[in-house]
Amino acid sequence: MSAKDLMRMEKIVLEKVCWKVKATTAFQFLQLYYSLLQENLPLERRNSINFERLEAQLKACHCRIIFSKAKPSVLALSIIALEIQAQKCVELTEGIECLQKHSKINGRDLTFWQELVSKCLTEYSSNKCSKPNVQKLKWIVSGRTARQLKHSYYRITHLPTIPEMVP
Template identity: 90%
Template structure:
């Protein structure tokens, strides 16, 4: 198929299942919640809540299939709420509750996902996750796919190596 064929088929499928292509992601909710919380922090404490750390925590959660079931807004708020608890910013607890109320997030849902996020991040930061796996990854493909890959390899024109010296 050509790229335009695939794009056309994708559009047809999305129309059939009434999918919203421009859905808001957990990352976008994380950015929004972070900016709202930052506005309420005193200037001297704004660097304490690190967005890169929050983003890394979100990425760690997305490595687990269970988090695909979480609403993006709930997942983002769970991560920020846990970070605020860890930093012991009691004054921001009301801000979290306000965001929760305006986002119409159930308290039980938030607590449930906070517990899962906490467990995930604890396991993620443990020594178990930092051990490197010496076993090499292997792709398992069908015989037909392997044959197609072997044939297509010879049709690929190899590009020259680009030197890594600074100009």
């Protein structure tokens, strides 16, 4: 496949989506929902919900393939709703319901994704997540590729160690 073929395919796809390629992300919904909820909080409670924490939770969720199937608005609202429950910000419960209604998010969908987010974040914060896997890395290649590597002049003898920065 040539570069020209790729560009032609890209043009076809862009025409099919009417050149509208800027989709709203879960992060953008998270920012929007957060700012809307902050407006409804009294000044002394505005620091109770930390946006950086919400962002970190979203990043943790994005490490799991299952969350690629979630609608961005539902994923963002699920994360915020769980954080509000965890921080016991009862005064924002009505705000979550309002956002859910205006975003046209089904209650069953929200509950389903909240459960998955909760499970993900629980596993992410557990000790088993921080332990490195001691199993050696094994490359699995096809027989044909193995034969080509065996008979080629170019052999991989040693890969250099990647230096790690310790905080």
